[in-house]
Amino acid sequence: MHQTLLAGLLILPLGALEVTILPTDYQPDPAIVPPGLRAGWSDRGGSTSIRNTPTDRLEWKTKGYYQRNRDLGQVFNLPAGADREVSAVVVRTGNSNHAVLPGAAGASLFIQFFRVASEPRIDDAGTSRASGVRPTHGLSGQYRADDRIVNVIYQPIALARGGRFPELSISDGRLRYLRFALDPATPLQLAAGGSYAFLIGIDEPAADAGFTLGNRNLAGSDDDGALLLDPTGQPWWGIRREGDGVFPPTVVPGPVPPADDVALRQASLLPAGAARFDLAPSSEGYPDVDTYRSLEFAVELRPLP
Numbered sequence: 001m002h003q004t005l006l007a008g009l010l011i012l013p014l015g016a017l018e019v020t021i022l023p024t025d026y027q028p029d030p031a032i033v034p035p036g037l038r039a040g041w042s043d044r045g046g047s048t049s050i051r052n053t054p055t056d057r058l059e060w061k062t063k064g065y066y067q068r069n070r071d072l073g074q075v076f077n078l079p080a081g082a083d084r085e086v087s088a089v090v091v092r093t094g095n096s097n098h099a100v101l102p103g104a105a106g107a108s109l110f111i112q113f114f115r116v117a118s119e120p121r122i123d124d125a126g127t128s129r130a131s132g133v134r135p136t137h138g139l140s141g142q143y144r145a146d147d148r149i150v151n152v153i154y155q156p157i158a159l160a161r162g163g164r165f166p167e168l169s170i171s172d173g174r175l176r177y178l179r180f181a182l183d184p185a186t187p188l189q190l191a192a193g194g195s196y197a198f199l200i201g202i203d204e205p206a207a208d209a210g211f212t213l214g215n216r217n218l219a220g221s222d223d224d225g226a227l228l229l230d231p232t233g234q235p236w237w238g239i240r241r242e243g244d245g246v247f248p249p250t251v252v253p254g255p256v257p258p259a260d261d262v263a264l265r266q267a268s269l270l271p272a273g274a275a276r277f278d279l280a281p282s283s284e285g286y287p288d289v290d291t292y293r294s295l296e297f298a299v300e301l302r303p304l305p
Helices: 262-267
Strands: 017-022 048-051 070-077 084-092 108-123 148-164 177-182 195-202 210-213 215-217 238-242 293-295 297-303
Touching: 017 108, 048 195, 070 108, 070 293, 070 297, 084 195, 148 177, 195 238, 238 293
Parallel strands: 017 148
Antiparallel strands: 017 177, 048 070, 048 210, 070 195, 070 238, 084 177, 084 297, 108 148, 108 195, 215 293
């Protein structure tokens, strides 16, 4: 079951979002990006992707499911003191040779913001070093491979749409900074000391519409897990909205999908229309692990007028 939390969502006017490329030497300005709102590194290894693939172009995974469409984002923490407004979110593409797919340029993008109410803890599904039981699914057999974060409610607060992915090709799309800027005429106010999250996605399905985000992920460690902490000591973690929101996905392992694959395909698609923005994000341990992931990102703030 997913949370139904769309009531109260502030939908900003089309045109309130602009997506641009920043210089490759971009550094967050500490005057507008406090420590709990930035992670200035990625591990340059694996990178995970935002994608919105049409039904007839879904890729079959031999573990038994179609690769699912997804939106990606990050929990972050506002410092104590004064309330602030969000001016922009900066993310960085990954280090993959296909960091930007050929259908990404010109794709309509959105960014959605959430208020995060939580007493987060890691649910290890009973597989841990202490128990001696290893996961039987996921991307590896390591102890962290099925860990997820629970005791979290994501309350949608704002949605900005209509930004366009810049003209970046496969060859020049690696490790590029993208700035998702909000129109000052439609301010988004955040409360001091609060926890929030953003989620980025591609509005409409299109062939080869996808791009990766650089991140640091400690899911490959063979140790029992612990919550990641931001530079101020507060928990933060990666989030995703994926497919129909059911975890783990139904699997029918094999080199090719079954003849009747309609339900499997449908499970891999994001909900249509407003239902998509009503589907709460999560941090799950299958088929990938966001529990120990932090994007390379920065949330730029401005003082209230």
